[in-house]
Amino acid sequence: MNIKERKIELRKQMAKLRASLSDSERKTKTAAINEKLLREVMERLASAQTDKRPPTLFTYMPHKTEADVTPVMEECWSRGYRVVIPKSFPEHRQMRLHEIRSYEDIASGAYGIREPMESLPTLHEIDEVDVILVPGLAFDLKFGRLGYGGGYYDRFIQRYVRANRPKPYLIAGAFDLQIIPEVPLGLFDFRVHHLVTETRSTKANLNMQERK
Template sequence: MTSLNQSQQQRQALRKQVRQARRALSDDQQRCASEALLSYFCESSEVKNASRIALYLSVDGEIDTQPLIDACWQQGKEVFLPVLHPFTPGHLLFLLYRKETPMKANTYGIAEPVLDVTAVCPVTEIDVICTPLVAFDAQGQRLGMGGGYYDRTLTTKGLKATPIGLAHDCQQVERLPVEAWDVPLPHILTPSRHWRW
């Protein structure tokens, strides 16, 4: 029990440390990082071959995903955003997102599309799922906010989507404490490189 508590304490400390680091980035640093990330995103064969891409809206110093969303729209790709599942706590739905999509704040204060069953896409029909993360290591392990939403999504039966983590370079740590439920990522994009495992 002690080791689990110790691991959770380490994870919480890392979350705090890395979130502070990315929030400390200036507007110029954020803009440059987002532009550099966009080039890796657009050059990725996984993205080039995808027609349905799940993205998310950046908060809390996360690297800006709006340029990625705009690039997908320009290329005629369908963009989907996560919505907290109204009946199954801890799970996500993915809704089609367009410029005119009505939005609302969820329980975490994050903007998400207003629930519309006609806009829901089964996660098994999405080609690429871009995942937010707080920290990552050189083994492809991802540390999220602790809710497990994306870990559950990425273990969905029949999932064919390629998961791609998006992060600032300052979010890389030497090694993450890993739990049994953690799902490592095959790809992580940062402003300086495309990590592949």
């Protein structure tokens, strides 16, 4: 079985496993995840504050059985921080970032996922993103990530790699059951810097990771 086949099979397994959580379990575990995410993300964004622009969070709208991480963007709104979420273009497997300031700026988009309205301001300068809250189906303790198979985030992160620019701080919130022994990684797959679950908050050694 090659790496592509392994990923396809693993995605099926992890989607089924995550869906096995009851509503009450998901609610309790999500609250614990958000408590840690809020602390870590707000600390990072506060340290990025400058006179030139507000700190910027790139986040996503949770879909189906994902942990609901929207409290993080709500806290950003309350602090006057900038929030951007992606609009997907399936024909090119690309995404464009738009600033949102309330739930009124969000509509249903590709794959039934909530997305920003296309008329909203676009963030063109990717260097202005300070923190990315990254979705995923599975992670490992080497900070490997299994995405959903579209490659949208991999292509976005490659923009920093190709331009030889430092990546934003990459943090993921997931349930403990999404942590597996090893995520199969391809050439263009990226690792996150920080992994948060309902029971742990684990940071990578950034200097070591960037050298890999």
